[in-house]
Amino acid sequence: MTTARRNQILSTAPTMPALVKYRVDMVLMTLADIAAVTGGDPLLLWTAQGMRPGVRAWVRADAVAVACPDLSRRDRMAVWGSVPAVTALLREALPEAGPTFRPIGDEPLITGLSDAVEELAVAGRFAWMDVTAPVPAPVRGDPHWLGDDQAGEIADLIDAAFPHSYARPGGAGVRRWAGIRAADGGLLAVAADAWSVPEVGFIAGVATHADARGRGLAASVCSFVTNELLATNGRVALFADYWNEAAIATYRRLGFTTRALAAAHWRSGS
Numbered sequence: 001m002t003t004a005r006r007n008q009i010l011s012t013a014p015t016m017p018a019l020v021k022y023r024v025d026m027v028l029m030t031l032a033d034i035a036a037v038t039g040g041d042p043l044l045l046w047t048a049q050g051m052r053p054g055v056r057a058w059v060r061a062d063a064v065a066v067a068c069p070d071l072s073r074r075d076r077m078a079v080w081g082s083v084p085a086v087t088a089l090l091r092e093a094l095p096e097a098g099p100t101f102r103p104i105g106d107e108p109l110i111t112g113l114s115d116a117v118e119e120l121a122v123a124g125r126f127a128w129m130d131v132t133a134p135v136p137a138p139v140r141g142d143p144h145w146l147g148d149d150q151a152g153e154i155a156d157l158i159d160a161a162f163p164h165s166y167a168r169p170g171g172a173g174v175r176r177w178a179g180i181r182a183a184d185g186g187l188l189a190v191a192a193d194a195w196s197v198p199e200v201g202f203i204a205g206v207a208t209h210a211d212a213r214g215r216g217l218a219a220s221v222c223s224f225v226t227n228e229l230l231a232t233n234g235r236v237a238l239f240a241d242y243w244n245e246a247a248i249a250t251y252r253r254l255g256f257t258t259r260a261l262a263a264a265h266w267r268s269g270s
Contacts, residue, residue: 035199038064038080042235043105043128043261046200047071047078056097063089067097071173072195072204072239073166075100076263083112090117103264110262123265127248129256130200130237134230135223136254140216141180141188143224153187154179158207167192167205177205178225180217189217191225201229203238206247219250226254 031051037059038044047066048055058065063081077097079086086109094101103110107125114122146154151169154177158165167174173195180189189212192205203225208218229236238256240248248258 031199033059034064034066041080042130042200042237043259044078044080046195046197046202046237047076047104048197049195050197058089058093060085060089065089065093065103067093067101069101073171074102077101077103079103079105079109079113081109083109083116087113087116090120099266104261107260107262110264114264119267120264121267123263125260125262126242127240128237128259128261129240129248129251130235130259131226131254131256132230132235133255135226135256137227138220138223140220143178143180143189143221145228146177146179146190150177150179150187154190157187157190157209158205161209162205162207165205165207167194174205178221178228180221182212188212189221191218191221193225193229196229196233198232199234201226201233201236203229203236206238218247219254222251223254 031045031048034044034048034057044064044066047068048057049068049071051057052068054069056067060081063079063085065077065079065086067075067077069075075098077093079090081089086105090103090113094103102123103113103120111122114120154169158168169177171194175193175196177190177192179187182188187209189208190205191203191207193201194204195202203222206218206222226236238251239261240251240258242248252258
C-alpha cells in the first residue's frame with residue numbers, strides 16, 4: 001500500500017459516522033493495509049491469521065484492532081495505537097465483537113485502556129518473544145518432525161509436563177510437532193508449530209519430560225523448529241510467562257528478543 005493510500009485510510013476515518021470498519025471480504029482493509037498502517041507490527045499480523053474467515057479489522061486515525069476467534073485457544077483482539085485513539089475504537093469494536101474477545105497489545109497500552117475503559121481489567125502480563133535470524137543449531141539430541149501417528153505420545157507428554165499448554169495434538173491451528181527421543185525410543189521433549197502464518201511462524205507447547213530436564217533438550221527442539229520456520233516465515237515468535245524464568249533465559253540465549261505484552265478482559269458483570 002502506498003503512502004497516499006495509507007493517508008487516505010487514516011484521513012477519512014474520523015469523518016465517518018462512528019467507526020471505519022473493514023471486514024475480511026472487503027478489499028479496503030487487507031493484510032497489506034494492516035502492515036502499512038501499523039508499520040508491520042508482528043502481533044497484529046499474527047492475529048490477522050491471513051485474514052481467514054471470521055477475522056475482522058477496524059481502523060481509526062492512530063488506532064487499529066484485529067479480532068480473530070479461536071486463536072491459541074482464545075478469542076483475541078490485538079490492538080495498536082495511542083490509548084485515547086484505541087479507547088475510542090474499542091467502544092465500538094468490542095461490543096460488536098462480543099465479550100469473549102480479549103484485547104491484547106503492548107503492556108502500557110493495555111494498562112492504559114484498563115484505566116480509561118471502566119469495563120476492562122488487565123487479565124495478565126506476559127512476553128512476546130521473537131527472532132528474525134537463524135539461531136544456533138541444536139546441540140542436544142536429534143530433534144525432528146514427528147508423525148501424526150505419534151499424537152498419543154505427544155499428548156501424554158504434554159499432560160504430564162505441561163498440562164496447561166494451549167497447543168495440543170489435533171487442536172485448531174496446531175500444524176505439526178517436533179520432538180527428541182531417548183536411546184530407548186521414549187519421547188523426551190516436544191515443541192509445536194502452531195498458528196503460524198507467512199509473516200510470523202509461531203512456537204507453542206514446549207515441554208520436556210521431568211526426568212530429562214536440565215539437559216538443554218528444550219533449547220534443542222526450539223532451535224530446530226525456529227530454523228525450520230525461518231526457512232518459510234519472516235519471523236518466529238512465541239509467548240512466555242514471566243514466572244518461567246528458565247524458559248525466557250533459554251529463548252534469549254537462542255537470540256529471541258522480548259516485548260512486554262498484556263491482555264485485558266471484561267470485568268465481571270460488565
